[in-house]
Amino acid sequence: MDATGKRLSIVVSRWNELVTKELLEGALSELKRLGDPVVEVIHVPGTWEIPVVVKSLVSRPLETRPAAVIALGCILQGQTPHAKLLGSDVGGALMNLQVTSGVPIAWGVLTPDTQEQALDRSGLKLGNKGREAAQAAVELASVLEQL
Helix, strand or coil, X not given: CCCCCCEEEEEEECCCHHHHHHHHHHHHHHHHHXXXXXXXXXXXXXXXXXXXXXXXXXXXXXXXXXCEEEEEEECCCCCCCXXXXXXXXXXXXXXXXXXXXXXXXXXEEXXXXXXXXXXXXXXXXXCEHHHHHHHHHHHHHHHHHHC
């Protein structure tokens, strides 16, 4: 996987910043390792706001459109179905944007039950899902480039 020369965008939620900051650092570190592409980072208030920004990015003219987008967020489960609904709606919106635009959108949105699980998945014990999303974005952008 080589990200050299690719234009990539990262849309990251500020909500639960303790976790999303680590996801972002993991993604940026991995992108640098994969060839240091041109990266635009856009911060949004929460995960709910990610799809509208991604829509704007994938709708840009071809010369400024990213080769892939990385969506980073953290939706903690609570005592109501709010988190499940939010995760489903955001995931569905991003999948639809990915398929209709042809621009890969890597899913780096955590949906853990607890803050501890979120921290584990953002670099403490179970790897960094931001890093994994960056790898997926670069790989998919490369695959589509070859097609």
